[in-house]
Amino acid sequence: MRAESVLVVPRVQPLKGSGHLKRCAGLVRGLRAEGVNAFLFLSAVEGDVAPSRDAEDLLTAFPEDLDAGSVFKDDPASRAWTFIVLDRLRTSRAEYRYWAFLAPVVGLDEGGPCRARFDYLLDLLPSPASHRANRLDPYLLSLPERRRPAFPQMDAAESGELRALVTFGGEDAAGLGIPAAASLGRVRGLRTTFVAPALDPKIDELNAALAAEGADAGRVQIIQADSALKEKFADYDLVVTQFGLTAFEAAWARVPVILASPTRYHERLARDAGFVSAGTGRAAAARAGSLMNDFPGVIKQTAAIFGRHGAERDRATLASVLATCSFPNRAACPACGEHGDNVLARFAGRSYRRCPCCGMLHLVRPEPPPIAYARDYFFDDYKKQYGLTYLEDFPNLERAGAVRAARVSALLCSAGDGPRRILDVGCAYGPFLSAARSAGFQPFGLDPAADAVRFVREELGMEAAVGFFPAFDPVAAFGGDLFDAVSLWYVIEHFERLDLALEAVSDSLKSGGVFAFSTPSGSGISARVRFRDFLERSPADHWTIWEPGRAAGILRRHGLDLKKIVVTGHHPERFPILSGSRQGGFLRTAATAASRAFGLGDTFEAYAVKR
Structure with a gap:
């Protein structure tokens, strides 16, 4: 995915210099060369701290830098923008609100009171600001082609x-x-x-x-x-x-x-x-x-x-970097669609903020995550993280699935007239499907990986389909009946539009049906002790970071009443004072007990019932 329409807004107030204007004019030229429909905006808007110079005067003063055809003279709200670039030095709060209402906002060398609120920050010049940018890279400046062979001699x-x-x-x-x-x-x-x-x-x-x-x-x-x-x-x-x-x-x-x-x-x-x-x-x-x-x-x-x-290197251009930005979820909260407050942490290629409406901690990415859900995801990638391939780990996953299936069964009001239908979204190679079948369910699987679905069908003998949820309609695909239960084991965090996924889950369930999922926890010991490190290690395709204490409110929006939380993934060795403790030591045992008592595990399972 690439940017389609981009509006670039330089600082053009009187007595504020022309550097921002020239940089933005060059950026627009570069974006257009990359195939992006880019424009300069030179007029004043709501919240401007000072009147802008007249656009015609600027065109006259800088004929070699500015092209009248690249200046957008209409109301910015009259058009949809992939994102808006502000090169304003110090953007006022009112001005930021104006632009953020229209599209995701990228800041260039931003030093104003709203620096922490920008969806993405690029510092091309070093900044003393305490709130760090997503990327600091002077090599992205439009630097001269001609260079001296060396600096002058010292004498x-x-x-x-x-x-x-x-x-x-x-x-x-x-x-x-x-x-x-x-x-x-x-x-x-x-x-x-x-x-x-x-x-x-x-x-x-x-x-x-x-x-x-x-x-x-x-x-x-x-x-x-x-x-x-x-x-x-x-x-x-x-x-x-x-x-x-x-x-x-x-x-x-x-x-x-x-x-x-x-x-x-x-x-x-x-x-x-x-x-x-x-x-x-x-x-x-x-x-x-x-x-x-x-x-x-x-x-x-x-x-x-x-x-x-860093050492001199082959340089990308600012235009080539921004041309790849598409902001897949429009920088909105995946759970409720609201636009967020201050960014909590920034890294190259992503930011994290907490939604002021529903409280969800979520990811903002200018580009889609570079992850493909294919065979390597379950073999080479899985082994790097867990030491085993997915199929080598199948028996362990199946045993965990049996415990989960029992919890789902306990919440179902009655068995009904036939076998209880359960849909496992993101079923992979089917360990939970196998456990659910042993527990008396009629299981159905859905996964985007064709190799995994083939294994479920041919090796395990169960119904499964290739597709992405929620675009794929499992009710229509698997016989037209609603499901008694829907599960997403370590899948729910992957939805960039979580609201649509939860709506589809609710629509797929019978009244009284069970929705069960597991996910990393933003309230575990890792997040509490080293929050920034925890976010930095969070996988690039995890759009949401759930916390047990906020799950009920988010699920309730979709007619799902939370009934049970099971905190898992207890790691006493991640307590700061225990990193060197031997296995079975008193402190380690005490830390494990504290982790269980206070819900400090790094993952959790949630079980809800549709009203």
Whole structure:
């Protein structure tokens, strides 16, 4: 699955620079090259903290970056979007609510109060935010193709052949460019080029400002902004700018970088990323030239920037990464369809949040899970986790199935006029079906793996079908009668639309019929002791993480009354103080008893009856 329609929303408020706008324009071009119907949105919406610049003015100021045909001028709510990309720096709460109502929201270098609420976060620039992103990767920046073969030699400052480039973006709202250029213009043997802001390119006024700062007119040249500027960095020995895209582009081109910061926040970002910085404000920018006294130090720190984020490698593009995103469940709660609150934990390719409505802990994925339910799932993959293949483990699974079948039987009100029909969804190679048949049930199996279904039919002699629940209708497929019981053993967590699965279960059951399932527990010792590690180890195709205390409310929505919880999977060795205890020791025995008494097992079974 790939993205179909994507809306990209840059920050375009006055006095906020043009870097976000240019990045988003490049992203839209890249997405369109990937076959995605992508658009820029440049207008103000509900919740904007400041009015946006006029779209026509922006098209005029950046003719090489912006294409009128790529700008979406209608109401964003008039169209369905696969997802929306916000490159706003600090998105307001009201603005976030507006966009999140329309589609899943992806944040680029987001630093605002709603950072924790974004469905997916990409930091291309290092951030000091305590809430980590799903992915931090400066290699996804649109970096220059042209690079110097190496950084300048450490003694290059003594050669008298240095060239410096000063650029503070399309606006330079803090006015740092002039004092920085003037400072460099006073450095002996340094030729300085100053790039005029694209939104205010008045060369005569800039020359006068440089003269007022005491710059030598013969040492500072002013040029117009160029959309291909990053490809010219390799022609220089130094770039002076502020923290942002340009700083990383120059570092990638193997050009030493000195920063001056418009705000203390930018200064913090600069220091955390490892850049040499003159400090904050115009006075600090005027000291940029003095940092040339330690030019070898500037070279050394810049050369280490990308090394902090792994060795150089073949780079994906931001557009190629986002083009594969489809948000299969629209980032909604699988149990009730509500859109969630703060994300609890983020990892590459997935996030976890708790639904504010039903309380379900659930997965948000930008891409479908990379798992196929075929033969390898039950053999190689199963053996890696349990030490045996599924068929080698069949006798153990059948014994566990016999206990479960007995619990189902105990909850059924009566046997009725014929054999009790039980449907096992995700039956695999049939150990529970075999146990249920021995317990007097007439079993039916459903599984997406054709090899497993063939085994059930030919080796075990029971009815089974290949299909995905709930799209597959088991009532129609197996004789048209409702079932006395439906079971899902370690299957229920795999439904990206759990609400539809539970509705189908209820529709397949007779009144008084039993619904039984087992699943990993979000209330077990593993989750309680190391919650983030527990989520990180959770399989990529587990859309929900159930907790025994919340199961009744979720089942009740579908006419299923919870009757019994059996906590299983007790692992005393997972208690922090017992990891080194010998088998049978007193502490281990006590931990096992505590785990059973307080329901701290890492899995559980639930048994409910249809009203």
